[in-house]
Structure formats: structure tokens, C-alpha cells
Amino acid sequence: MEAISINNLSKVYKSGKKALDGLSLTVKESEIFSLLGPNGAGKSTLINILTTYLQPTAGKVSIMGKDVCTEQKSICCLIACVAQKESIDNHLSLKENMLFQSRLYKLDTATANKRMDALIAAFGLKEYEKHRIAAYSGGIKRRLDIAMSMMSFPKILFLDEPTVGMDIESRKAMWDIVKKIKDDFGTTIFLTTHYLEEADMLSDTVCIMQDGHQLVQDTPENLRQHTHQNTIRIDLDSSENQRDFGNWISDLQFVRGIRQEQNTVYANIQNAAQDFHILNQLMMDKQIRYSSIGIVTPSLDDVFLSLTQSKGRSV
Numbered sequence: 001m002e003a004i005s006i007n008n009l010s011k012v013y014k015s016g017k018k019a020l021d022g023l024s025l026t027v028k029e030s031e032i033f034s035l036l037g038p039n040g041a042g043k044s045t046l047i048n049i050l051t052t053y054l055q056p057t058a059g060k061v062s063i064m065g066k067d068v069c070t071e072q073k074s075i076c077c078l079i080a081c082v083a084q085k086e087s088i089d090n091h092l093s094l095k096e097n098m099l100f101q102s103r104l105y106k107l108d109t110a111t112a113n114k115r116m117d118a119l120i121a122a123f124g125l126k127e128y129e130k131h132r133i134a135a136y137s138g139g140i141k142r143r144l145d146i147a148m149s150m151m152s153f154p155k156i157l158f159l160d161e162p163t164v165g166m167d168i169e170s171r172k173a174m175w176d177i178v179k180k181i182k183d184d185f186g187t188t189i190f191l192t193t194h195y196l197e198e199a200d201m202l203s204d205t206v207c208i209m210q211d212g213h214q215l216v217q218d219t220p221e222n223l224r225q226h227t228h229q230n231t232i233r234i235d236l237d238s239s240e241n242q243r244d245f246g247n248w249i250s251d252l253q254f255v256r257g258i259r260q261e262q263n264t265v266y267a268n269i270q271n272a273a274q275d276f277h278i279l280n281q282l283m284m285d286k287q288i289r290y291s292s293i294g295i296v297t298p299s300l301d302d303v304f305l306s307l308t309q310s311k312g313r314s315v
């Protein structure tokens with residue numbers, strides 16, 4: 001069974017704003033699924049519909065086979081959502097916070113204690129039990145927040161930007177925990193993130209959306225492969241004017257978009273084998289000075305930009 005199935009979903013707010021526009025996607029059971037998209041793409045609207053806070057305008061959405069419009073109660077027992085705003089009570093201890101959560105789900109004491117001990121061990125929280133919660137770092141609080149939401153053993157866990165604002169150490173620790181949730185508990189994880197490296201490291205499937213609909217959904221590896229043939233890297237000589245070059249290359253008919261990092265320009269093109277030679281020749285004719293040019297292995301950033309960037313806009 002698919003964990004989440006979305007078919008032709010639309011959401012129009014009262015203001016008339018169409019936030020979702022014929023979105024279709026599927027999330028498999030026990031996978032880590034990352035949703036990416038520029039600001040305003042419709043990610044929050046989608047999560048709010050999937051977690052039953054918002055009603056869709058049209059389309060069909062099912063969670064573990066249950067319809068979001070007619071079976072909200074059953075769905076709420078199957079999912080948990082960790083929003084960006086933490087839900088920890090600083091006046092309670094770590095264990096009290098977890099047990100409070102278990103009462104919301106009406107777990108009996110023996111089950112609650114068993115789950116709590118398993119989660120404290122799995123999330124590396126044992127050493128923090130004796131400390132005051134107010135003294136926890138943001139990363140540890142986030143970890144506790146996720147452990148609390150796992151007390152109900154949800155089938156699907158929604159994580160809204162789980163590592164936003166964290167330093168790289170805490171971010172890596174969080175990645176290990178997200179993988180552990182999938183491996184040890186078999187939970188399907190649906191996460192949103194603005195960090196493409198994070199989506200790349202964690203995800204079985206990545207979906208990139210824009211303007212309320214899906215642009216692409218695939219494994220990170222396949223997405224990189226997709227762009228691999230379509231990205232040319234040019235390292236300009238420092239004497240070249242980067243802005244002039246950026247404008248010139250953007251205007252070429254076969255260039256779909258560019259990304260500039262100081263003297264380096266990444267150009268997304270239609271046909272690497274053919275366009276690489278044409279570009280090389282045009283640059284020589286124009287006597288543009290560069291130290292190297294080549295087809296490169298793209299990062300997920302290149303995939304994201306090539307799909308969401310309009311022609312000629314540099315980032």
C-alpha cells in the first residue's frame with residue numbers, strides 16, 4: 001500500500017489564491033520523502049492538508065488508504081507532525097514531557113514506559129534526563145520534540161524543516177536520527193527542507209514543486225543523472241567581467257539558465273554533447289578568457305535550479 005497518494009489536488013484560499021494546482025504524487029511506505037520548492041510553492045498548504053488541518057478544494061488524497069476528507073479521525077491516529085515551533089513544556093522533565101504525550105494518545109502505563117525507554121535510547125537522550133530542559137541546546141530540544149511525537153508510534157511522521165537554524169554537527173546528528181526512525185521503527189517520513197544537501201543525504205525520493213504543482217519526483221541519484229548531461233561549468237579568468245559574461249551566456253538560445261559563484265558559471269543546457277562544442281567555439285570566437293570548461297557532476301542544487309529557475313535569471 002502507498003503511505004500517501006495524492007491525485008490532482010487543488011487548494012484555493014478564500015482570497016482566491018490558488019496555492020495547489022493539480023498536484024499529484026505518491027509516497028511509498030517506510031521511505032524518507034523530501035519535499036522541496038521555492039518560497040510560496042505550496043509546501044505548507046500541502047502539509048496542512050495531509051495532516052487534516054485544511055480541506056482541499058478538489059482532488060483526492062489518501063493516507064494509508066484513508067480519505068483525508070472523510071476519515072480524519074482514523075488518519076490522526078496514524079500520523080504525527082513535528083512543526084517548526086517546539087511543543088515541549090520547559091517546566092516538565094524530559095520523561096514527564098514524553099509521558100504527557102502518551103496520555104494524549106491514551107497509552108497504558110506499561111506501554112508508555114516501554115516506548116519511552118526505547119525512544120530515549122534510540123534518540124541518544126539518556127544523558128540529558130537529569131538536566132533541566134531549559135538548559136538544552138536547540139538541537140537536543142528538537143530531538144526531544146521528535147521523540148515525543150514518536151510516542152504514538154505513528155505510521156507517518158511529518159517533519160517541517162527539522163534542521164533549520166542548526167549548526168552542521170547538530171544537523172548531522174539529526175540526519176542519523178531520521179534514518180534511525182525509518183530503520184528501527186519502519187516509519188514513513190515526509191519532510192520539507194530548504195537544504196538540498198539534506199534532501200540528498202536522507203531521501204529515498206525527492207519531489208520538487210513550484211506554483212502548486214510537481215515539477216519532478218525521483219530518487220536523488222536519478223535526479224543528478226538527469227542533470228549530469230546538462231550542466232557545463234566554466235571557470236572564468238579573473239580579468240573577465242562576470243556580469244557581462246552572465247548576461248551574454250544567458251542570452252544564448254540553447255542555455256536554459258545559469259548559476260554564478262564568483263568566477264565560476266554553471267550553465268544548464270539542452271544537449272551537453274552538442275552544445276558543449278558550440279559554446280566552446282563561441283567563447284573562443286568572442287575571445288573570452290577562462291581557465292577551464294567542462295561537463296560536471298551536478299549537485300541537487302543544480303537540479304533544483306535547472307527546474308525552478310527561469311531562463312536568464314542567475315542566483
Ligand SMILES: Nc1ncnc2c1ncn2[C@@H]1O[C@H](COP(=O)(O)OP(=O)(O)OP(=O)(O)O)[C@@H](O)[C@H]1O
Binds near residue numbers: 042044
Ligand atoms: N491562508 C492563506 N490565505 C491566502 N493565501 C495563502 C494562505 N496561506 C498561504 N497562502 C499563499 O499560498 C501560496 C503557497 O503558500 P505556502 O505557505 O503553502 O508555500 P510554501 O511553499 O510553504 O512557502 P514557504 O517556503 O515560504 O513557507 C503563497 O502564495 C501564499 O502566499
